[in-house]
Amino acid sequence: MNYVNLGKRIREERLKLNLTQEQLAEYVDISASYIGQIERGERNLTLDTLVRIANRLTVSIDYLLNDSIIVNDDNLLNQIKQLFDDKSLSDKQMAIDVIRTMFSHLYKD
Structure with missing residues (x-):
C-alpha cells in the first residue's frame, strides 16, 4: 500500500473542507501529530481510523485507496x-x- 499517496489524498480532502489537522484529529479521536504523520505517509493507520477519516471527509475508502485497489x-x-x-x-x-x-x-x- 502506498501510504504517501493515501496521506496526500487525506490532506487534499481535509483542505477542501477547510479543516485543520486538529479538527480532523478531534473528530477521529487521535492526536493532531498522528494526523500529520498519516498525511506525510510516515505512519500506518488502522482500518477503524481510516473509516472514521473517510466518514469525516465524506469520501469513500476506495477513493482514498484508489492506487492500492486492483481493478479487473x-x-x-x-x-x-x-x-x-x-x-x-x-x-x-x-x-x-x-x-x-x-x-x-x-x-x-
Whole structure:
C-alpha cells in the first residue's frame, strides 16, 4: 500500500473542507501529530481510523485507496453482483435497462 499517496489524498480532502489537522484529529479521536504523520505517509493507520477519516471527509475508502485497489473484470463483476444480490427481479431489470441506455448514448456512431 502506498501510504504517501493515501496521506496526500487525506490532506487534499481535509483542505477542501477547510479543516485543520486538529479538527480532523478531534473528530477521529487521535492526536493532531498522528494526523500529520498519516498525511506525510510516515505512519500506518488502522482500518477503524481510516473509516472514521473517510466518514469525516465524506469520501469513500476506495477513493482514498484508489492506487492500492486492483481493478479487473472479476473485481468489477463481483461489485455488480454485490449490488444486485438483495434486489428484486424488476429492480435488476431496471438497472440493466439504465446501463444499456447509458452505453447507447456513450457509443453513438
